[in-house]
Amino acid sequence: MLTGGPSSTESVNRGPFLTDVAVVGGGVVGLAVAWRCAARGLRVVVHDPAPGSGASRVAAGMLSPVAEAYFGEHELTGLLAASAARWPAFAAELTEAAGTGFGYRTEGTLVVGLTGDDLAEARRLWSYQRELGLPITPLRPSELRDREPALAPRVRGGAVAPGDHQVDPRRLVTALRTAAERAGATLVTGSVRALSELDARVTVVAAGCGAAALTGLPVRPVKGQVLRLRAPDGGPPGFRHVIRGYADGEPVYLVPRDSGEVVVGATVEERADTDVTAGAVLRLLRAAVDLVPELAEYDLVEATAGLRPGTPDNAPILGPLPGRPGVLAATGHHRHGIVLTPVTADLVTELIVSGAADPLLAPFTPERFAASAGPARRRRHG
Template sequence: MSDGVDVAVVGGGVVGLAVAWRARARGLTVRVLDRGELGGGTSRVAAGMLAPVAEADPGERPLLALGLQSARRWPAFAAELEDVTGLEVGYRSCGTLLVARDRDEAEALERELELRGRLGVRAQRVLPSAARRLEPALAPALRLALDLPGDHAVDPRALLAALAEACRRAGVQLQPHTDVPDPRALDAGRVVLAAGPWSGPPVRPVKGQALALRDPSGPGLVDRVLRWDGGYLVPRGDGRYYLGATMEEQGFDTAVTALGVYELLRDAGELVPGVLELELTETLCGLRPGTPDNAPLIGPDPDDPRLVWATGHFRGGVLLAPATADLVTAELCGEAPEHAFAPGRFAAEVRA
């Protein structure tokens, strides 16, 4: 199935295509195989937040370091993709506001601010009146906000189109609609497993429902990404908005439910009443690739070094794509980079 190539990449989402593009640039022959359409899985319904600061967790310092590193690469990564393909990827250095609706959430934001101070990342406390000057559509009942100017966003569907085109122009062999029951059986020098929630143990699917909204009058409701306890609103900059997302342990179920839609609109409407006036253009459901510790699997398999893992990115696949692609490509080229996400930490689960 992969005769004559140095690298077979299983999975044609953002991570898989980024790995393939970077590996081909290093002179390797590459084929990408996907069970469906290229980019038709998790990546297609992603929010596109580049948010290492908003996602910062004191128990995941190595992941924060990788996220910050990848975020720094994003402007050049996006510019190179646009230059190579002539396609825009929707990269926006818009910043993010974390917002609180009530006293409990405001107290939680104060703790989040203190945490970010300890982690050494940039965040600023913003009083409600100042937050509404930044984003006038916010409700008067807003209690507090944190400004995270370094957290940006990209349009995943535009990104996927550009990555696929960059791969084509570079000579990557693209093979959608191809089932790969056993990646180890592929006839290639190295095999990169980038199949997201379909990668197998210890990666599991975590369901997320979301909505695509549109303002027919154009952009202007909000400019920054807004995040609150349990949701987020991501402007695309052209009148389109992404409202997400639920977090559900439901296996591979991708049904959009009335309750999921209701809760998303209810919570968003409390903070940005104008959301309820937008057109609902699409209901979405994706499966995040989660691991037991929520950190990705990046590196050679402990039992079969021919297999390289590039999966388990959970909510950070789009953010971590540039760094993951560079780490995996270095491994494929024999440079064996050191990093904190070796698949060996779940070797027993993988073997099972």
């Protein structure tokens, strides 16, 4: 049972506290937790000075348990797959609760290599992913172009991950906020400088990089620069699948939206600034155009940078804080915040309501950082 927390919905609604659940952070994770908790009959207040303005705003929205599976991250891959499996039902329920869609698309993802060396690197990762039993199928160049004629003739080969989908995170924030407020949650647009300020039985820290100052957890900022293009004449992009690939050693992803937008990203930098640099824009655009040449004719409508909440092992921090009764962490999602939103919200809400910790939480609790953590591992893929 959660120390200092409720054992049932009935018990959480009693007592001297003004609020049952205070959620610190109004990104997709915090808003999803608020929605789930409010839907269970809890009194919920979300605290954020500018909801949706953090990592959620610059995220590409790829739901990629397969393409994001990396060497040595078996437990994280399992959590990604578990959350991705919840996304279809989560999307349907949220659409009904909010009364609006948010760009949930299921065409799948193509993973491609431009050169022989790029393809060799991609194949090495596919082999690992297939060993884990993940659904990814290699394709010949002709099969790739049958699926996406817009791909460059130079592309040497690739694979399809049919279960890797996408959403539009900016629209997702709007839908989650609407659903949470309709369920009875209250949004307070103010900063929280210390958790002691909050009068709540349970506090959920979903503040992204801000969780470090509030909790002492080893959450660090990882900078990512992202571009947004728009198809000419207001039409749809000339391709349907999410495309992830390597172009002369440069990793890049291309995410087409129904609105005509294409998201191009993203750098992975161990920095804490949000400056957009010419070099990053150049590298991303060169790689994008190498894979899909028509993008050279698209409008560049936005170049932005955000900060992902990284951890020493690249995995999220979920569960009760040792020595902090009634405080839960839901942070450190790094590049996986969007795909992990359903499972995070479900597991945290169930822990609050029933006190029961799902076995999925075990590898991701804050207790794993009780001893000093080693240096963070850097990922190659952007």
